[in-house]
Amino acid sequence: MTGGKRTAVTVLGLGNMGAALAKAFLAAGHPTTVWNRSPEKAAPLVAEGAAHAGSIADAVTAGPLIIACLTTYDATLEALAPAAGELAGRTLITLNSGTPSGAREMAEWATGNGARFLDGAVKNVPEAVAKPDTLLYYSGDKAVFDEYEQTLRELGGDTRYLGDDVDLAALYEMAVGATLLPALLGFFEGAALVAKRGTPASELVPYTVKWLEMIGSVLPKFAAEIDAGDYSDPSSTVGLFYAGSAHDDELAAANIDVSWREPMNDLLRRAVAEGHGEHSISALVELLRKPEPGAARSFN
The missing domain is CATH 1.10.1040.10 (N-(1-d-carboxylethyl)-l-norvaline Dehydrogenase; domain 2)
Known part of the structure; x- marks a missing residue:
C-alpha cells in the first residue's frame, strides 16, 4: 500500500474464516475480489462491495495480493492449479491448516510458479477477525511481510512475523494448537x-x-x-x-x-x-x- 491507495486483495475460500477476512478488507476500503468453489457463498460479500471472480484464473489476476483461506495446503494447491501460469509476479499468502512439510511444499510450488509466498495462521475465531487484540502470525519472505504488513493488520492488530523459515507459522500452529x-x-x-x-x-x-x-x-x-x-x-x-x-x-x-x-x-x-x-x-x-x-x- 502506497500513499492513500489501498491494496487490491483477492480472497480464495469463503468459509466462515475466509468470509470474515474478506469482510475485514472491505471494511478497511480495500478493493476485494472473492472466489469460492460454491459461488453462492460470494453473494453476501458482493452485496457489501466485493467483486466476484467466476474462475480461479480471474481471481488470481484481479490484483497483486492473494489470500488463500481454504481447508488445507492440498486444497489450496488443487484450487490454484488451473491458474498456476497466472501467479508469476503476484504474492500468495496462505491462511489454512496444515503441517510444516505442507507449508514447505506449498512454498516450493508457489515460488516455482513465479509467485512470492508467505504462510500464516489466524489464532482466533472468525468473529474476532479485525479486532485490535486478534493474533495472526506469518513466516517466510520477510520482504513480503514488510510490504503488506499494514494490509495484513486489517485482519488483526496483534500481527507478528516469526522468521524466514517458511514453515514456522505451521509449526507454531501445531504447537500452540495442541x-x-x-x-x-x-x-x-x-x-x-x-x-x-x-x-x-x-x-x-x-x-x-x-x-x-x-x-x-x-x-x-x-x-x-x-x-x-x-x-x-x-x-x-x-x-x-x-x-x-x-x-x-x-x-x-x-x-x-x-x-x-x-x-x-x-x-x-x-x-x-x-x-x-x-x-x-x-x-x-x-x-x-x-x-x-x-x-x-x-x-x-
Missing part, C-alpha cells in the same frame, strides 16, 4: 458433570476462565524448566497429578465417559515408574519427545 482440544474436552466433561446436578454449563464459565488464567500464569515457569531440563524445583509434581487420576473412577461411576483421559493417565503412570514422581509436572515433556535412536534420556 492445547485447544484437551482444554475444550476438560470444559465439556465438567459441563456434563454439573448438568447431572441441574447446573447449566454457563455457570462454569467464569470459574473455568479464572482457571485458564492461572494456567497461563504458570506457563513461563514450566517453559523455563523445560528449556533448562531441570525439573527439581516443582510447583506441582508428577506424583500429585498421578494421585488425582484416581478420581476418574468416581466420574465414571457418575456415567461420565472419561476414556479420553486414559492416554494422559498412562503418561503419568510411566513417568512415576521411571522415578519422576517428585519432579515438576513439566518433566512430562521428556516422555513426549522421544529420544533419537541410540541417545540416552536423562532428567535432573
Whole structure:
C-alpha cells in the first residue's frame, strides 16, 4: 500500500474464516475480489462491495495480493492449479491448516510458479477477525511481510512475523494448537458433570476462565524448566497429578465417559515408574519427545 491507495486483495475460500477476512478488507476500503468453489457463498460479500471472480484464473489476476483461506495446503494447491501460469509476479499468502512439510511444499510450488509466498495462521475465531487484540502470525519472505504488513493488520492488530523459515507459522500452529482440544474436552466433561446436578454449563464459565488464567500464569515457569531440563524445583509434581487420576473412577461411576483421559493417565503412570514422581509436572515433556535412536534420556 502506497500513499492513500489501498491494496487490491483477492480472497480464495469463503468459509466462515475466509468470509470474515474478506469482510475485514472491505471494511478497511480495500478493493476485494472473492472466489469460492460454491459461488453462492460470494453473494453476501458482493452485496457489501466485493467483486466476484467466476474462475480461479480471474481471481488470481484481479490484483497483486492473494489470500488463500481454504481447508488445507492440498486444497489450496488443487484450487490454484488451473491458474498456476497466472501467479508469476503476484504474492500468495496462505491462511489454512496444515503441517510444516505442507507449508514447505506449498512454498516450493508457489515460488516455482513465479509467485512470492508467505504462510500464516489466524489464532482466533472468525468473529474476532479485525479486532485490535486478534493474533495472526506469518513466516517466510520477510520482504513480503514488510510490504503488506499494514494490509495484513486489517485482519488483526496483534500481527507478528516469526522468521524466514517458511514453515514456522505451521509449526507454531501445531504447537500452540495442541492445547485447544484437551482444554475444550476438560470444559465439556465438567459441563456434563454439573448438568447431572441441574447446573447449566454457563455457570462454569467464569470459574473455568479464572482457571485458564492461572494456567497461563504458570506457563513461563514450566517453559523455563523445560528449556533448562531441570525439573527439581516443582510447583506441582508428577506424583500429585498421578494421585488425582484416581478420581476418574468416581466420574465414571457418575456415567461420565472419561476414556479420553486414559492416554494422559498412562503418561503419568510411566513417568512415576521411571522415578519422576517428585519432579515438576513439566518433566512430562521428556516422555513426549522421544529420544533419537541410540541417545540416552536423562532428567535432573
